[in-house]
Amino acid sequence: AELLCDLQNKKYTIIIDESTDTSVLKHLCILVRFLSDRTKNIATGFIGLIPVQEATGENIFNLIDEEITRSGQNLVNxxxxxSDGASNMIGCNNSVWSRLKEVSSNCVQLTCTC
Known part of the structure; x- marks a missing residue:
């Protein structure tokens, strides 16, 4: 709750990654990073670990949007x-990135190369 209060109306970065557990279920981990007024440092917060039924760009974007909205934030910020470099994440068309860019035109992409 303290994290969400600290994040209110701030600009932030979304960090996501998918993982498949031993039972072959996919999950999406969502983190945010932002400058905390309270601590005067960069803060990293856990938003959620969500099961993923379909790993399309559209579905993952919708899951992110739901979790960010549920946390009281807005994707515009x-x-x-x-994310990783998978096409469903950063492709030019129909990816999470292409959809996020429509909502937040000032957003920049940071791709992990590992």
Whole structure:
């Protein structure tokens, strides 16, 4: 709750990654990074770990949007997006990135190359 209060109306970066557990279920981890007025440092907060039924760009974007909205934030305030280099994440068309860019035109993409 303290994290969400600290994040209110701030610009932030979304960091996401998918993982498949031993039972072959996919999950999406969503983190945010932002400058905390309270601590005067960069803060990283856990938003959610969500099961993923379909790993399309559209579905993952919708899951992110739902979780960010549920946390009381707005995707318009997202200024950075970090993910792996998969086409459903950062492709030019029909990806999470292409959809996020429509909502937050000032957002920049940071791709992990590992």
């Amino acid at each position: 997202c200024v950075g997006f970090s």
